[in-house]
Amino acid sequence: MSEQLIKNGRVVTDPRLIVTLAEGEAPTDIAVPAGPVLVPLAVWQARREELLARARSGELGVWLAAGEDVAALADDVSLLSVIGLQFPKFTDGRSYSAATLLRTRYAYRGELRAIGEVLRDQFNYMTRCGFDALQPRAGRYSDAQLEAALTSIADFTQPYQHSVKDPLPLFRRVSRENSQEVQA
Structure with a gap:
């Protein structure tokens, strides 16, 4: 079933299936569906060689649970067109750090997708950390609510802190040429 998600500031339909392991299921035994x-x-780690051609074609991406080390993908970031980072609950911010690391330390340029408990209140912060696709869990938002949520990506037009999106903090981005010095 296709999901609605926000991708590059637009609501789009995406047919990409998120494969999960059932409790006790071995990574080598799971059936990876076509498409x-x-x-x-x-x-990915258990079956990399088998899945490599699908990854290179852009058909297959990898997702990491919150807390999994992004360094595990360091050698593969250039092969993957999509990497998903899970938010298991809205109070778990580990995937923000993982996104920042992927974009900065590992120079990942493909689609970085937030999956799971992805809430409208967090959309702006997620994009600032490097996410370009936001996929709330199925049923979280109606199509109309997701369209309305697009505005929250631009809630803060001039954030003070630096981010993946704005590498310089506001005080470094603002020109001070016209300011006058205060005389003592």
Whole structure:
């Protein structure tokens, strides 16, 4: 089933299936369906050679659970057109740090997708950390609510802090040429 998600500031339909492991299921035993998919990191690690051609074609991406080390993908970032980072609950911010690391330390340029408990209140912060696709869990928002949520991406037009999106803090981005010095 295709999901609605926000991608590059627009609501789009995406057929990519997120594959999950059932409790006790081994990464080597899971059936990876045909078509566009995101597989768990454990499946990628266990079956990398088998899945490599699909990754290179852009059909297959990898998702990491919150807390999984992005360094595990360091050698593969150039192969993956999509990497998903899971938000298991809205109070778990580990995937923000993982997104920033992927964009800065590992120079990942493909689609970085937030999946799971992705809430409208967080859209702006997620894009500032480098996410360009936001996929709330199925049923979280109606199509109309997702369209309305697009505005929240631009809630703060001039954030003070630096980010992946704005590498310089506001005080470094603002020109001070016209300011006058205060005389003592």
